[in-house]
Amino acid sequence: xxxxxxxxxxxxxxxxxxxxxxxxxxxxxxxxxxxxxxxxxxxxxxxxxxxxxxxxxxxxxxxxxxxxxxxxxxxxxxxxxxxxxxxxxxxxxxxxxxxxxxx
Amino acid sequence: xxxxxxxxxxxxxxxxxxxxxxxxxxxxxxxxxxxxxxxxxxxxxxxxxxxxxxxxxxxxxxxxxxxxxxxxxxxxxxxxxxxxxxxxxxxxxxxxxxxxxxxxxxxxxxxxxxxxxxxxxxxxxxxxxxxxxxxxxxxxxxxxxxxxxxxxxxxxxxxxxxxxxxxxxxxxxxxxxxxxxxxxxxxxxxxxxxxxxxxxxxxxxxxxxxx
Numbered sequence: 001x002x003x004x005x006x007x008x009x010x011x012x013x014x015x016x017x018x019x020x021x022x023x024x025x026x027x028x029x030x031x032x033x034x035x036x037x038x039x040x041x042x043x044x045x046x047x048x049x050x051x052x053x054x055x056x057x058x059x060x061x062x063x064x065x066x067x068x069x070x071x072x073x074x075x076x077x078x079x080x081x082x083x084x085x086x087x088x089x090x091x092x093x094x095x096x097x098x099x100x101x102x103x
Numbered sequence: 104x105x106x107x108x109x110x111x112x113x114x115x116x117x118x119x120x121x122x123x124x125x126x127x128x129x130x131x132x133x134x135x136x137x138x139x140x141x142x143x144x145x146x147x148x149x150x151x152x153x154x155x156x157x158x159x160x161x162x163x164x165x166x167x168x169x170x171x172x173x174x175x176x177x178x179x180x181x182x183x184x185x186x187x188x189x190x191x192x193x194x195x196x197x198x199x200x201x202x203x204x205x206x207x208x209x210x211x212x213x214x215x216x217x218x219x220x221x222x223x224x225x226x227x228x229x230x231x232x233x234x235x236x237x238x239x240x241x242x243x244x245x246x247x248x249x250x251x252x253x254x255x256x257x258x259x260x261x262x263x264x265x266x267x268x269x270x271x272x273x274x275x276x277x278x279x280x281x282x283x284x285x286x287x288x289x290x291x292x293x294x295x296x297x298x299x300x301x302x303x304x305x306x307x308x309x310x311x312x313x314x
Contacts, residue, residue: 003157006163008136011140011144011167012144014170015146015171015177018177019199019200019202021178021182022199023184023185028186029185030186038215039182040213041306041307042180042215042304042307043183043211044267044280046179046283046300047208047266048287049303050260051263051264061292063292067254068254071261074261075260075261079265089265096257097254098254
């Protein structure tokens, strides 16, 4: 119980510091063309990594294809067909739940 | 605020993910601590990771480290959004607290530009959704023993995929996305959780080729 509170306090402080670091370091400086080129690609690189790691259940150190992977794959089809966001995520949840129930 | 409208469906997703955190965390740390953690840490993946380490019998130090590693990507995101924030350094550091994955993505306007209103609006929607979702999960824990039975764990990656699709505006964005995903997946078996996604930011270095 006490251990959990230590984790909560420590993580709260660390998270604030991590989020503050970039703005504190850069301030309002305009980025140069080359730096901007790198920053422009951070969002696609990080989002692709988050999607891939979560879709393959890799948070705990190993990759596996499971019901969640099927749900995300269904979302991929929906995205390609330009289905609205809410429908897409509802579809992902429904497919994952169905595959899990069948498996 | 433009971010609020864009983030409304996200708020629904965040509520359900928060609920699954509440269900997962209550047996590990207790109901009050679970809700307090969502209210003051407000970082989904780090919270899940820290709770998982504690549930496996890990030490508080190990749980803290896991959470910090997972949040390290906010350093890269903070650098990216910094020029779009306003005011002096302290004010910017405060506005930078609005950085979470979904807000970062909603605020992205391509070419490294970010919309400050969308960033903050996105977080204004997600914060109450996350905390109330956790509260609902803590309260409903006895009814919904496994949120995965409802496929709730597929919501976030599906949401990230939708946001990713909007980022793929140029050839180099597609290459960075493929490289980032490949880098992260390759590191999963050998690196501690959190490092693979953080390392994916190295894929953005291909942007140095331009200009």
